[in-house]
Amino acid sequence: MFVLYLTPMSEVKRTILTEVKKNSDGSRVGILHTRQGNVNTPTFMPDGTRGVVKSLLPEQVAATGVQIVLANTYHLHLQPGEDVIKSLGDVHGFGKWKGPILTDSGGFQVFSLSKLRKITEEGVTFKHPVTGEMRLITPETSIQIQLALGADMIVAFDHLTGLDDESRKDTLEAFERTHRWLERCIAEFKRLTDNLEPSRRPILFGVVQGGLDLELRRKSLEIVQNSEVGGIAIGGLSVGESKEEMYKILEFLAPLYDNSARPRFLLGVGDPPDIRFAIEHGIDMLDCVLPTRNARHATIWIEGDKKVHLTNAKFVNDPLPIMEGCDCYSCHSGYSRGFLRHQFKVGEPLAGSLASIHNLRYLSRICESYRPSVE
RNA sequence: GCAGAGUUAGUGAAGCGGUCAAACACAAGAGACUGUAAAUCUCUCGGCAUUCGCCUUCGAAGGUUCGAAUCCUUCACUCUGCA
Numbered sequence: 001m002f003v004l005y006l007t008p009m010s011e012v013k014r015t016i017l018t019e020v021k022k023n024s025d026g027s028r029v030g031i032l033h034t035r036q037g038n039v040n041t042p043t044f045m046p047d048g049t050r051g052v053v054k055s056l057l058p059e060q061v062a063a064t065g066v067q068i069v070l071a072n073t074y075h076l077h078l079q080p081g082e083d084v085i086k087s088l089g090d091v092h093g094f095g096k097w098k099g100p101i102l103t104d105s106g107g108f109q110v111f112s113l114s115k116l117r118k119i120t121e122e123g124v125t126f127k128h129p130v131t132g133e134m135r136l137i138t139p140e141t142s143i144q145i146q147l148a149l150g151a152d153m154i155v156a157f158d159h160l161t162g163l164d165d166e167s168r169k170d171t172l173e174a175f176e177r178t179h180r181w182l183e184r185c186i187a188e189f190k191r192l193t194d195n196l197e198p199s200r201r202p203i204l205f206g207v208v209q210g211g212l213d214l215e216l217r218r219k220s221l222e223i224v225q226n227s228e229v230g231g232i233a234i235g236g237l238s239v240g241e242s243k244e245e246m247y248k249i250l251e252f253l254a255p256l257y258d259n260s261a262r263p264r265f266l267l268g269v270g271d272p273p274d275i276r277f278a279i280e281h282g283i284d285m286l287d288c289v290l291p292t293r294n295a296r297h298a299t300i301w302i303e304g305d306k307k308v309h310l311t312n313a314k315f316v317n318d319p320l321p322i323m324e325g326c327d328c329y330s331c332h333s334g335y336s337r338g339f340l341r342h343q344f345k346v347g348e349p350l351a352g353s354l355a356s357i358h359n360l361r362y363l364s365r366i367c368e369s370y371r372p373s374v375e
Numbered sequence: 376g377c378a379g380a381g382u383u384a385g386u387g388a389a390g391c392g393g394u395c396a397a398a399c400a401c402a403a404g405a406g407a408c409u410g411u412a413a414a415u416c417u418c419u420c421g422g423c424a425u426u427c428g429c430c431u432u433c434g435a436a437g438g439u440u441c442g443a444a445u446c447c448u449u450c451a452c453u454c455u456g457c458a
Contacts, residue, residue: 049410050411054414055414072410075412104410105410108410108411109410109411113412116412128412130412155410237409238409239410246409266410267410270409286409286410287409288409288411289409290408290409292411293411293414293415294408295414296414296415297407297408299408313405
């Protein structure tokens with residue numbers, strides 16, 4: 001068969017995700033096998049860009065139900081550098097996170113640092129936002145860095161563009177380049193990991209692009225699925241488009257995943273309704289800065305996915321916890337909204353930490369609601 | 376007592392004849408944030424109308440001027456020197 005001829009490789013045959021159950025709402029329950037242990041899916045993964053989930057101890061992160069944490073290739077490469085991290089016990093020993101760690105490739109910075117970067121076919125040259133230093137990241141170096149960091153799951157270096165009106169014209173270029181770069185990522189990955197036992201290899205995710213164009217999305221998914229990658233990442237969403245547009249793509253892709261043993265990772269989505277929608281359309285893993293960033297900005301979720309600003313004046317004397325009935329540490333310990341409002345107003349970092357714990361628990365609980373039998 | 380300096384919206388602080396309802400910072404109020412240049416950013420912040428606009432303000436009271444937060448006089452208070 002043509003597809004098999006293209007993909008006779010070990011990564012495709014390897015069972016990276018064991019599908020435990022299909023739910024009637026379209027979601028699926030699974031066990032993700034990484035070299036750093038198994039993880040229950042669907043799962044939400046907070047971003048610890050610089051090697052830690054901001055303002056939280058690993059124990060506090062784990063206590064929210066989170067099982068995987070992200071780190072970022074671009075940030076850790078620039079500072080302190082993968083050599084330093086390697087010498088300090090790779091990303092696990094560095095940040096003391098015992099579970100699996102996934103690194104993002106730096107592809108997001110192609111988008112978020114668009115004013116500070118230049119794209120060529122070779123790769124992307126970034127100007128350091130602070131020092132002005134120029135640094136080239138290529139598909140090959142991204143893979144090298146991620147492996148040196150010691151991540152258990154890594155992402156192919158892709159070309160991400162925004163989906164605001166201005167940037168949509170770049171979709172085709174980004175789509176094509178992403179696939180050319182994927183081949184180079186895979187080649188480099190194989191070169192550096194072929195000598196490892198398959199069970200000791202990190203999992204490489206290829207990234208699906210294509211903007212809002214359904215045909216491009218179909219083609220991109222096909223290309224990624226026919227590549228020697230261990231996981232499928234859906235990229236290029238939640239970057240300026242409407243929710244309806246994002247949902248349309250997720251809905252379109254849902255029936256097209258061809259291999260239940262490969263995890264599907266939706267990059268960068270973390271608004272509770274979006275998480276639910278994604279999970280109910282076959283997504284197993286999601287990461288996002290939203291729960292922790294919002295928390296540091298005093299915004300938390302309560303029942304019904306409602307956003308609440310804890311700095312609001314109405315909370316001055318409020319003795320209630322962030323969310324009644326919540327089983328997170330912050331709510332369970334009884335910290336009042338009045339206390340949190342005050343600590344936010346005076347700039348006390350503990351307030352952001354307590355709110356982060358709550359928001360992470362809120363998202364973990366959403367994921368757990370799809371996998372009751374596994375708990 | 377004498378000589379200087381000062382008193383500006385919640386606070387600090389610019390302004391020194393028209394372009395001043397009055398810079399800026401903080402405080403206050405509201406909001407944004409989706410693979411983290413983000414413990415950040417945006418808006419509002421005398422009163423009313425909330426579109427045009429109108430009204431009351433720059434220690435107090437008088438005065439000069441077409442026009443004063445800005446110049447003059449007196450008073451009140453604050454600070455710094457000398458007694």
